[in-house]
Amino acid sequence: MSKECNSHAHGPELSDLTGHLRTQDHKITAPRQAILNVLRNEKHPLTTRQILDALPGGFCNLATVYRSIHLLQRLGLVQRYDFGDGAARFELTRGGKDHHHHHLICTKCALVIEVQQCIALDLEQQIATGNGFTKVSHKLEFFGVCPDCQ
Amino acid sequence: MSKECNSHAHGPELSDLTGHLRTQDHKITAPRQAILNVLRNEKHPLTTRQILDALPGGFCNLATVYRSIHLLQRLGLVQRYDFGDGAARFELTRGGKDHHHHHLICTKCALVIEVQQCIALDLEQQIATGNGFTKVSHKLEFFGVCPDCQ
DNA sequence: TCTCTGATTGCAAATGATTTGCATTTAGCC
DNA sequence: GGCTAAATGCAAATCATTTGCAATCAGAGA
Secondary structure, three states: OOOOOOOOOOOOHHHHHHHHHHHOOOOOOHHHHHHHHHHHOOOOOEEHHHHHHHOOOOOOOHHHHHHHHHHHHHOOOEEEEEOOOOOEEEEEOOOOOOOOOEEEEEOOOOOEEEEOOOOHHHHHHHHHHHHOOEEEEEEEEEEEEOHHHO | OOOOOOOOOOOOHHHHHHHHHHHOOOOOOHHHHHHHHHHHOOOOOEEHHHHHHHOOOOOOOHHHHHHHHHHHHHOOOEEEEEOOOOOEEEEEOOOOOOOOOEEEEEOOOOOEEEEOOOOHHHHHHHHHHHHOOEEEEEEEEEEEEOHHHO
16 A cells, blocks of 8 residues: 655654664554654544544554554653543654643533643642652543533 | 341431432432442442442442442532543542542552642633633542552 | 564454443332 | 332443454564
């Protein structure tokens, strides 16, 4: 099948991918590149099914999307989000691992807005030390009804 | 089967249940009372399966647990939490709807610690007005490795 | 460039959480 | 005590996700 995936690459992530993959004994395959490109063109988290549908017809299997996404997640290139429905969503990690953000999700129409502020980091540290936990992280998402749906 | 469910009732929630249910044309059934009692004796959120297992053998069906939990949730008596694994967890709403809290979960052993502080409420309001959203809520959970698992 | 080998993929079946259709039972009003 | 809509049990359906296995492929080395 024809590769449209890395021909019009833009941004630094594709080279990140190749770099990260290579250093860890993983192969740079067409599905992985294609999935990464889908994520690069999206500004909101996608479910695995949405990723699959965004790939050119029959490009790869849903199982491969799952496996690739998990790999990218392990490498820190992809971030997982949970919006409270049963499905995990994935978004490209942009601007380094430290740049984290949250979302405001409309419970009626599923509109997603990025929330840049994060106030939980201080509390996170406080909670970590207060309870003797290490490697502390947090998940924070906001829900509501957007102007159009009110 | 013998009813152990509301014989040793303690705390205000059971009367809350009966009150809430009655005013909305819902029936007070043995499964609903039993499920509520399980939740009253637990201080951390439970999955539907854990609720079922905590009920005396074969007391009711898993489908009934789901339906009851959803009803209790709609009535505001039960709160849903997501710990990032695939399963929803449910906890009794204590001390009125305003008393909300979060959790610190060990990613190794699933130990759960309640986090009383909540710093997201201010931000929640700010985000609501800033984006024109109404009925804004949020989900915030902390994850880490507990002292025993380090 | 050719070969080799372990990593990766596709497919289909398994798993686990959750929902649903339908016939039967039951709570609570009369 | 009987009636009726609501609730339950059961089994099957649905949806997200994982997994076993045989076929394929990327990339290192000849």
